[in-house]
Amino acid sequence: KAGVTQTPRYLIKTRGQQVTLSCSPISGHRSVSWYQQTPGQGLQFLFEYFSETQRNKGNFPGRFSGRQFSNSRSEMNVSTLELGDSALYLCASSFSQPDTQYFGPGTRLTVL
Amino acid sequence: AQSVTQLDSHVSVSEGTPVLLRCNYSSSYSPSLFWYVQHPNKGLQLLLKYTSAATLVKGINGFEAEFKKSETSFHLTKPSAHMSDAAEYFCVVPGGSYIPTFGRGTSLIVHP
Numbered sequence: 623k624a625g626v627t628q629t630p631r632y633l634i635k636t637r638g639q640q641v642t643l644s645c646s647p648i649s650g651h652r653s654v655s656w657y658q659q660t661p662g663q664g665l666q667f668l669f670e671y672f673s674e675t676q677r678n679k680g681n682f683p684g685r686f687s688g689r690q691f692s693n694s695r696s697e698m699n700v701s702t703l704e705l706g707d708s709a710l711y712l713c714a715s716s717f718s719q720p721d722t723q724y725f726g727p728g729t730r731l732t733v734l
Numbered sequence: 735a736q737s738v739t740q741l742d743s744h745v746s747v748s749e750g751t752p753v754l755l756r757c758n759y760s761s762s763y764s765p766s767l768f769w770y771v772q773h774p775n776k777g778l779q780l781l782l783k784y785t786s787a788a789t790l791v792k793g794i795n796g797f798e799a800e801f802k803k804s805e806t807s808f809h810l811t812k813p814s815a816h817m818s819d820a821a822e823y824f825c826v827v828p829g830g831s832y833i834p835t836f837g838r839g840t841s842l843i844v845h846p
Contacts, residue, residue: 626777655833665824665836678831712777719832721766725777 626726647715654696736761736829740837753812757825768826
């Protein structure tokens with residue numbers, strides 16, 4: 623069974639731009655969660671989608687948004703990028719509840 | 735509310751010697767507990783999961799963890815470290831809506 627895939631793996635953007643990251647979960651998994659990982663803050667929960675609905679949301683500004691499609695693939699969007707948005711963005715999928723999660727390799731976003 | 739404290743930010747061992755990574759937790763919810771490992775520039779991989787079936791949990795790559803309710807601990811151990819074990823390790827406790835709370839991580843350094 624294929625694992626969680628994330629595209630692109632690396633991105634370089636400039637301040638003020640927007641970016642869209644993509645995540646394809648493991649086949650059959652309906653829950654997709656997104657995390658931001660930075661050296662200073664560690665792993666922080668962004669949001670979780672289940673059956674195309676945002677089920678849970680972390681404490682991030684509205685510039686961070688996401689969506690999930692009918693095939694469970696998910697995208698997250700960050701608008702008006704700031705230098706502090708530079709991070710590794712991880713996607714994780716699970717069958718139903720986001721407890722036992724399987725992570726993708728991440729997208730490394732650098733904002734200049 | 736739930737919280738996780740990983741007591742050491744770095745642990746350094748020699749190859750072939752035992753590994754101990756310490757985790758204390760606090761949770762108002764069902765005490766499921768997880769350990770994940772993250773190798774450099776990779777996503778997180780599930781090492782093992784405690785779900786109250788047995789207090790001693792065996793995971794992949796020779797790792798195991800013991801749940802001790804009286805001490806609110808879930809320490810990760812391995813009898814003999816291998817160079818390939820060098821990585822970041824995260825202790826995780828699910829909270830409300832199963833959203834996981836991650837510890838800050840312990841960096842395991844293995845010397846030849």
